[in-house]
Amino acid sequence: MELIRNEKRLHVLISGASIAGLSTAYWLTKYGFDITIVERAAHIRPGGQAVDVRGPALEVAEKMGILGIIRENSTKLKGMSIVDAVSGSEIYSTHEQTLTGGRHDSPDVEILRDDLCKVLFDAVDNHAKYIFNDTIVTIDQDDQAVNVTFATAKPQRFDLVIGADGIRSNVRKIVFGADEQFIRYLGHYVAIFTMPNYFELDHWEMIFQYEGTPVAVCIAKEKESEARTYLGFSSELPLEYDHRDIDAQKRLITERATDLCGKISKIKELMQGSSNFYFDSVNQTIMDNWAKGRIVLVGDAGYSVSLSLGQSTSVAIVGAYVLAGELAAHHDDLRTAFGNYEKELREYIIKNQSLAFETSNEPQQTQEIPGQTSEEDSTTGSADLPDFGLSVIPLVLKNYSQHLNNGPQL
Numbered sequence: 001m002e003l004i005r006n007e008k009r010l011h012v013l014i015s016g017a018s019i020a021g022l023s024t025a026y027w028l029t030k031y032g033f034d035i036t037i038v039e040r041a042a043h044i045r046p047g048g049q050a051v052d053v054r055g056p057a058l059e060v061a062e063k064m065g066i067l068g069i070i071r072e073n074s075t076k077l078k079g080m081s082i083v084d085a086v087s088g089s090e091i092y093s094t095h096e097q098t099l100t101g102g103r104h105d106s107p108d109v110e111i112l113r114d115d116l117c118k119v120l121f122d123a124v125d126n127h128a129k130y131i132f133n134d135t136i137v138t139i140d141q142d143d144q145a146v147n148v149t150f151a152t153a154k155p156q157r158f159d160l161v162i163g164a165d166g167i168r169s170n171v172r173k174i175v176f177g178a179d180e181q182f183i184r185y186l187g188h189y190v191a192i193f194t195m196p197n198y199f200e201l202d203h204w205e206m207i208f209q210y211e212g213t214p215v216a217v218c219i220a221k222e223k224e225s226e227a228r229t230y231l232g233f234s235s236e237l238p239l240e241y242d243h244r245d246i247d248a249q250k251r252l253i254t255e256r257a258t259d260l261c262g263k264i265s266k267i268k269e270l271m272q273g274s275s276n277f278y279f280d281s282v283n284q285t286i287m288d289n290w291a292k293g294r295i296v297l298v299g300d301a302g303y304s305v306s307l308s309l310g311q312s313t314s315v316a317i318v319g320a321y322v323l324a325g326e327l328a329a330h331h332d333d334l335r336t337a338f339g340n341y342e343k344e345l346r347e348y349i350i351k352n353q354s355l356a357f358e359t360s361n362e363p364q365q366t367q368e369i370p371g372q373t374s375e376e377d378s379t380t381g382s383a384d385l386p387d388f389g390l391s392v393i394p395l396v397l398k399n400y401s402q403h404l405n406n407g408p409q410l
């Protein structure tokens, strides 16, 4: 397949301006591609709780020259407390680790999802064109190019289209088919939202635990800042609801997440006023192929690992690096570029997804309830907490630096 060169630069459309889309845009602009990003939200979508940059994603962030900025903007949580979701009383606290970020002495970085998006957006700088508040409506490809129409913007012709539009990917739906074919439901639902820092957390995480499983997690970077909260429930079967109707989703979580104690009721009450609200089932994206002709998927759109290990962000950063590198190396032969992209990543993705699948089927054990409050750091209990260091799947990254036009020194 021959690629058309438009003023010597390949014209690429990326759908989705989050972790996968912005990371891919960063690398492709460094390799000299002409990038347009369409994002459904009015700007970089705010919201989300903490995500983690771990393992090979740390190496990619270092190559991008943003690891230092990511560390500066990290959550810097000092520790966590575990609260009995029935009695509402604290049963354990530690300054050594958090449930979401792991041990403080690990090299991993925990950062709020939208803080990471902002770092990536700044790194792309003005090298990409953005179409906000819009979405792709049709995609028609032939041997020469891809014709794309949008809900609002004028139709355009691109050399290739990259779907980085998340677990419910629009590009995947249009080009590959309905969600049901590719989404593996893992039995849980989560709402992630911003609320006032009612519990006055200061660089602290508070976990509400019921029968060994966290049902709500609140974190706040500072006492004065808002709290980012996760509230979840399990459901054996997937539920029918309108994915675009936020009020209906708030009603659903209010009904289904049990009011185990007054503190959980308060969280639900505060959730009603939240403007940054994200709700979805916990899923994985399982696909045999991530590319079709001139269309390719990256991040959750092609291979979501799921929220259960917090690993999807690192996988998306790594996936973006490999996809962009292979495109830079084989820009005149898309079949080889996409084939290599899959070859480099497939095993890494399968291992990550298997681990997350196993974890989500076990209760997410935090800490045995000892029946008494421990105000001191407890090192005895920490062995029961998940060690995310163990969930890092290694990957030897190929070096694509010879294709950089104006990139950072690697």
Ligand SMILES: Cc1cc2nc3c(=O)[nH]c(=O)nc-3n(C[C@H](O)[C@H](O)[C@H](O)COP(=O)(O)OP(=O)(O)OC[C@H]3O[C@@H](n4cnc5c(N)ncnc54)[C@H](O)[C@@H]3O)c2cc1C
Residues within 6 Å of the ligand: 015, 016, 017, 018, 019, 020, 021, 038, 039, 040, 041, 045, 046, 047, 048, 049, 050, 051, 113, 134, 135, 136, 164, 165, 166, 167, 168, 169, 170, 192, 277, 278, 298, 299, 300, 301, 304, 307, 310, 311, 312, 313, 314, 316
């Ligand atoms: C608001 C939000 C909050 C999240 N919170 C957490 C969290 O707390 N913890 C966690 O582990 N993971 C969270 N995630 C998921 C996490 O960001 C991803 O699993 C991971 O970072 C991989 O990112 P991604 O870029 O592939 O997908 P996503 O981060 O899901 O990004 C997809 C992007 O595509 C955009 N988009 C969707 N549909 C369209 C369309 N039709 N046209 C154009 N653009 C579109 C979305 O607005 C979004 O910007 C959240 C995602 C979102 C969107």
